[in-house]
Amino acid sequence: METEKIPDIVIGRLPRYLQALQRLQQEKKLTTNSKELGERLGISAAQIRKDLSQFGEFGKQGTGYSVPFLINKLQSILNVTSVWDIVLVGMGDLGHALARYQGFANHGFRVAMVFDNDPQIIGRQVGSFTIQDTTDLVEKVSQAGIRVAMLTVPASAAQEVAEKLVKAGVKAILSYAPITLNLPVDVHVDYIDPILKLQHMTYYLD
Amino acid sequence: METEKIPDIVIGRLPRYLQALQRLQQEKKLTTNSKELGERLGISAAQIRKDLSQFGEFGKQGTGYSVPFLINKLQSILNVTSVWDIVLVGMGDLGHALARYQGFANHGFRVAMVFDNDPQIIGRQVGSFTIQDTTDLVEKVSQAGIRVAMLTVPASAAQEVAEKLVKAGVKAILSYAPITLNLPVDVHVDYIDPILKLQHMTYYLD
Known part of the structure; x- marks a missing residue:
């Protein structure tokens, strides 16, 4: 084939x-x-x-x-006969929503680790996860062999965190941060940004 | 031009x-x-x-x-020199995150109304919004003249809610529900679904 x-x-x-x-x-x-x-x-x-x-x-x-x-x-x-672990970075409102989202089950994915850099929330529980410190991200993610990530950090932090993920061995990043990431060509990157979609539609509204 | x-x-x-x-x-x-x-x-x-x-x-x-x-x-x-009011339907985790999202400001949008059909949460405050009953959706949205919507309801409810939005005069819907909506051709619809994006990327992973 x-x-x-x-x-x-x-x-x-x-x-x-x-x-x-x-x-x-x-x-x-x-x-x-x-x-x-x-x-x-x-x-x-x-x-x-x-x-x-x-x-x-x-x-x-x-x-x-x-x-x-x-x-x-x-x-x-599509390579989803088994389940890919996902590392989720950025535990604001959207990170919380994704950590608790039930829709990944049966579609080839599960959130496996969650990280943030805010000392105020590191150590807290979100569903079954404990928020870990991004300082430990490279070590933890590479040890676990996780290759898929979702990024829900502010735009100002996205590039730096994405580079850490790549250093940890991540090869696919879905970013919710409103900025284009600059990463090695062997890393697959895609974006979710409601504003881009909404502006695309309002073009057609009178 | x-x-x-x-x-x-x-x-x-x-x-x-x-x-x-x-x-x-x-x-x-x-x-x-x-x-x-x-x-x-x-x-x-x-x-x-x-x-x-x-x-x-x-x-x-x-x-x-x-x-x-x-x-x-x-x-x-792109028609975003002024601000479009958005009606947000479905106040689960993702709805909460979008209602509180600060990123719409200065990009042509603001959430103006939020709805849910769950009696347990109707009337509750989310940020500056009071969750309204979807029973009143058509009346409230058409009175306000809102033409842009975001849909964060379960897949099983998405088609019915979308039809209500169209009845209320909405012409652009950004849906987070994992189902394709069947709506009149003059209504612009787009989708956000992390699973579709993740599966697209895992195709390329060994």
Whole structure:
């Protein structure tokens, strides 16, 4: 199976397909097809068939896709058949919300450690976690072999903390800080910023 | 100025340019150029010049861009010269975090009303807001003329709440619920879901 050259934009759609399939599974549906998936996702059936065909033959003409089979295939392609530990840095309101978020379960992730640099909150419990001191971040994270991080620190601290994470061996960072990080090319970085999304939409409002 | 046909992918990059410019302004820089912006954003200088040129001539060959001038232009293009009121629905951990988030100020938005359907928390204070009953959502939101919403309800409730928002006159919805909404085409919808972003990155991890 040649997956090297699949465009990143195709890869970016696969988690949405998986999400829709997992909802179908919750609804006890055993089979689906590109038309049904397309209607749920607002993506054309042809696009979905084309995207999935890059990874092999997953469905049969006329009968469509087996929901559990396609879920397994997508989980395997996306590397989420087992669970990735996540290190979460920055325990403000958003960090608290993410530490307590129940939605990571069954999607390939779990928060494993939480850090902050504020002496006022280091040592406190958040759910089942004790907030640890970022001074110990590199040692603790590298010992645990954690490779995925979420960053919920202020913009002014984000670059420095991200560099610590990279030093600890982290290879994928999801940052909620409103600043572009400058990191080695072998580290995958993505961003979540509601303001960017809201401003994109207001462009279209009269 | 013909802006009708500018690709949506270009529009989606403008908030990032604005974000970078506002950071330059915080750093007291008065001028910049496409090379500096590009390095900060990980976008090529040529791409930035091409994107901006679709809206007119903003810089001079050799001297670059005036930071405050370009900020004003981008705010005007993105429709964020004044402040949009936001209605926030779903006051769990994430709703609380967004209601208290200080980052909307100076970026064209402010949370104006918060709602939930849980009798246990309706009437409670969150920062300066009183949690209101979603039963009153359509009336209150349409009276206030609010057109932008953020949705932080569970997936199972998202479609129903989104339809209420549309009924109230909302035209742009940023949803944190892990489900694709099915809404009229004149309503702009975007999504924030950390799992989709994390799974996109783990594809590339060994």
